[in-house]
Amino acid sequence: MRRLLVLLIFSIAVTLNAQTPCSGGLAGIYPCNDYDLLSSIDLNTLAGASGGSIIANDNWGWVDPLDGKEYAIMGTSTRTAFVDISDPLNPVFLGHLQRTSGSSANFWRDIKVYNNHAFIVADNAGAHGMQVFDLTNLRNVTNPPVTFTAVTTYTGVNSCHNIAINEGTGYAYLVGCGGVGNNGAIFIDLTDPANPIDVGGYNADGYTHDAQVITYAGPDIAYIGREIMVASNGVGGSSDDKIIFVNVSDKANPIKISEATYPLPGYAHQGWFTPDFRYFIVGDETDEPSIGNTRTLVFDVTDLDNPVLHTTYFGPTTSTDHNLYIIGDTLYEANYTSGMRVIDISDIDNSTTTTNTFTEVGYFDSFPANDNATTSNGAWNVYPFFPSGNIVISDQDAGMLIVRKSGTLSTPKFDRNSFSMYPNPASENVTIEVSQTKRINTISLSNLLGQTILSFDKLESSSFVIPTNTLAKGVYLVKVDNALAKKLVID
Known part of the structure; x- marks a missing residue:
């Protein structure tokens, strides 16, 4: 309906670029x-x-x-x-x-x-x-x-x-x-x-x-x-x-x-x-x-x-x-x-x-x-x-x-021919795995702006645990050996 043209507005000037789950209300x-x-x-x-x-x-x-x-x-x-x-x-x-x-x-x-x-x-x-x-x-x-x-x-x-x-x-x-x-x-x-x-x-x-x-x-x-x-x-x-x-x-x-x-x-x-x-x-x-x-x-x-x-x-x-x-x-x-x-x-x-x-x-x-x-x-x-x-x-x-x-934002299905990542969403740690016949050399984790947050190299292992407990809640991209990237949700 029509209103006065002068309002006292409670302004929230904020731009968010990552998912913020509804937690604890x-x-x-x-x-x-x-x-x-x-x-x-x-x-x-x-x-x-x-x-x-x-x-x-x-x-x-x-x-x-x-x-x-x-x-x-x-x-x-x-x-x-x-x-x-x-x-x-x-x-x-x-x-x-x-x-x-x-x-x-x-x-x-x-x-x-x-x-x-x-x-x-x-x-x-x-x-x-x-x-x-x-x-x-x-x-x-x-x-x-x-x-x-x-x-x-x-x-x-x-x-x-x-x-x-x-x-x-x-x-x-x-x-x-x-x-x-x-x-x-x-x-x-x-x-x-x-x-x-x-x-x-x-x-x-x-x-x-x-x-x-x-x-x-x-x-x-x-x-x-x-x-x-x-x-x-x-x-x-x-x-x-x-x-x-x-x-x-x-x-x-x-x-x-x-x-x-x-x-x-x-x-x-x-x-x-x-x-x-x-x-x-x-x-x-x-x-x-x-x-x-x-x-x-x-x-x-x-x-x-x-x-x-x-x-x-x-x-x-x-x-x-x-x-x-x-x-x-x-x-x-x-x-x-x-x-x-x-x-x-x-x-x-x-x-x-x-x-x-x-x-x-x-x-x-x-x-x-x-x-x-x-x-x-x-x-x-x-x-x-x-x-x-x-x-x-x-x-x-x-x-x-x-x-x-809540709970309906999808994440890509694991491609077992490349690497698996679990749990996802994660809160403490997340495990990256490839076939026992393969080896991981590098892992990088970046935000959706493309900025690298964590990186690991010279791993030479079929699995690796990424510590995620220090990361802010949101969505990240995990890349193995500079190839396939998958979405990781931190909740």
């Missing part, structure tokens, strides 16, 4: 449960500036279809940053796209991806429009960081709060676009990303803050195959705060299906369908001071014409919830000062209005100072959709953090 300075910190890039690097008016905001991701490399796209107050995270332990800041010339720095930038392009809007930024960036420019950047250029900027809008894209149909939905006579949703055809075309809109229910748009494949047979927009229309603690369901299949004639309300609204913010389209789960951004702990609302939308409040989940902290997403039976929430919360919703059917079956199964608290109910600090967004399982958190203060479920 902490990953370095960050409280955690079952999620390790792989690396981070600080806000100053991403934004190219620092200070109380600079924050990180939205993030999204892109997977290159040519080689499967993963990239994080990070919004900041000043610009959009692009990071190669194909090696999540050593991310590379490739460069940035400056905000539209003549627009102002802003707290609200939102990004979505379609057809190898990023589409970027900004709120309260003047004549920013919608930037279109060709993500294939991220391939083969030889001397990062660089300044990128947009393919085009769609100027049919000025400032927009948010953007949703239905990747199945190629339409974008710009919402909260002040100054163009439509604060609801504006429909944009992205068939040609370099030439976005306005094809209609929906404004019958006032201001839309966020939306999800899908091609429906759920239990309500009347709408199968239809394009459905679910809009979160937050206006701030009144009966006008509601969730709107709209059939947008015909862009020239969108039809409202229904609306849903709930008790004690603060600011209807954002929501996401479960994979079976039976439930729509919603976060309210400002209700915590009056409600207590973080509240997440679940609507049964088996009948899209009659959405019903199914259950309410209360989290373990008082922090304010922001964006949420669902993969399978897992709900990922960015809850500002309490960071990323991971919630098991597998027993959702057995929840009721008086009983909730959700269970928090993990978290990574990117803002360790407190869990207060404020929108001024902490995790803005969490992107959990990378095939690798790596998750990117955009934290207003810390910048970008890459995390991963």
